[in-house]
Amino acid sequence: MSVGEIRVAINSDQDIVSARQKGRAMASELGFSSGDATLIATAISELARNIVSYARKGQITLKGVHGSSRVGIVVIASDDGPGILDIRQALRDGFSTSGSLGLGLPGVRRLMDEFEIDSQPGRGTIVAVKKWRQ
Amino acid sequence: MEVPILKQGAVLIATFQAALSDADLNQLRMGLVQQVVKFRSRAVIVDVTAMDVMDSFASRTLREIAHMIRLRGAETVIVGIQPEVAFAMVQLGLTLEGVATALDLEEGLAYLNEKFKTTS
Ligand SMILES: Nc1ncnc2c1ncn2[C@@H]1O[C@H](COP(=O)(O)OP(=O)(O)O)[C@@H](O)[C@H]1O
Numbered sequence: 001m002s003v004g005e006i007r008v009a010i011n012s013d014q015d016i017v018s019a020r021q022k023g024r025a026m027a028s029e030l031g032f033s034s035g036d037a038t039l040i041a042t043a044i045s046e047l048a049r050n051i052v053s054y055a056r057k058g059q060i061t062l063k064g065v066h067g068s069s070r071v072g073i074v075v076i077a078s079d080d081g082p083g084i085l086d087i088r089q090a091l092r093d094g095f096s097t098s099g100s101l102g103l104g105l106p107g108v109r110r111l112m113d114e115f116e117i118d119s120q121p122g123r124g125t126i127v128a129v130k131k132w133r134q
Numbered sequence: 135m136e137v138p139i140l141k142q143g144a145v146l147i148a149t150f151q152a153a154l155s156d157a158d159l160n161q162l163r164m165g166l167v168q169q170v171v172k173f174r175s176r177a178v179i180v181d182v183t184a185m186d187v188m189d190s191f192a193s194r195t196l197r198e199i200a201h202m203i204r205l206r207g208a209e210t211v212i213v214g215i216q217p218e219v220a221f222a223m224v225q226l227g228l229t230l231e232g233v234a235t236a237l238d239l240e241e242g243l244a245y246l247n248e249k250f251k252t253t254s
């Protein structure tokens with residue numbers, strides 16, 4: 001069962017800020033601790049920035065999920081940008097095609113409990129991550 | 135969103151707001167370095183107490199600010215990183231290597247006072 005869904009269009013660096021604020025608010029509403037809400041907001045910031053940096057535009061979808069015995073939050077970052085040629089390489093700490101730190105994708109993976117990525121060169125990228133409430 | 139920069143003697147104090155965009159951070163980088171030059175400041179304190187998130191872009195920008203200011207012979211101290219933000223930074227793999235940090239503004243100023251005393 002899904003409890004509410006928010007979609008944030010990502011077109012500029014301003015949208016990165018609003019996406020992470022909305023994510024933090026949803027996490028708090030779902031009962032996440034403020035520490036975990038910070039981890040979630042940080043992950044959203046990285047995913048949204050990748051959209052702006054590499055695809056120019058896309059969207060972030062935020063969803064609350066109620067499993068049988070637990071509550072979680074799902075963050076889906078999707079774009080129709082250039083895609084990622086080598087996903088394994090992109091997930092490595094320090095790998096970057098833009099001369100930046102290369103900690104976004106591997107960092108998001110550490111910040112969240114579940115991490116899935118699907119990307120096709122020339123088609124776009126979807127990163128779906130989940131965190132469960134403690 | 136503007137970042138207020140306060141001049142207190144030889145020290146500049148920049149106070150970050152919660153929701154700084156990349157553009158704000160870039161502007162701050164230029165603004166701070168210009169003011170360090172203009173006022174011949176010896177140190178800059180960047181107060182990030184209010185920051186909600188320190189992601190890879192923000193921490194890289196802070197590191198760049200500190201390096202540029204060091205090239206001017208001045209010192210940068212980052213103060214007020216919240217415990218939750220620090221935890222997220224560690225998970226992300228971010229470090230502020232080579233940049234001085236202090237608990238809060240007061241400790242940052244105390245650190246600089248001590249430092250100036252011993253070097254001058
Ligand atoms: N949405 C995306 N679209 C296309 N390429 C991407 C996307 N997200 C990440 N990448 C690629 O994966 C690499 C690693 O991303 P990341 O770990 O966030 O590090 P950084 O953004 O610092 O380079 C990027 O340099 C880029 O080549």
Ligand SMILES: [Mg+2]
Pocket residue numbers: 046049050103104105
């Ligand atoms: Mg990135």
